[in-house]
Amino acid sequence: MEWIRPMLNSLGEYPLWFVVLCTGLVAGGLIQLVVKLLKWALIVAIAVVLLVALGVVFLHGFS
Numbered sequence: 001m002e003w004i005r006p007m008l009n010s011l012g013e014y015p016l017w018f019v020v021l022c023t024g025l026v027a028g029g030l031i032q033l034v035v036k037l038l039k040w041a042l043i044v045a046i047a048v049v050l051l052v053a054l055g056v057v058f059l060h061g062f063s
Contacts (some may be wrong), residue, residue, distance in 0.1 A: 011019050
């Protein structure tokens with residue numbers, strides 16, 4: 001964890017509001033990225049389930 005200390009020391013030169021604002025923007029961007037990835041994963045999972053269901057129906061008929 002020694003590699004974090006120089007980065008935190010350099011942040012001391014900036015106003016606190018600026019550091020908090022930038023941290024919030026980065027955190028918000030990361031959260032938005034994770035939500036988008038989860039959304040796409042859900043869409044892909046639903047598409048796979050529908051394709052498998054259609055494949056089962058067409059391979060085994062409608063009986």
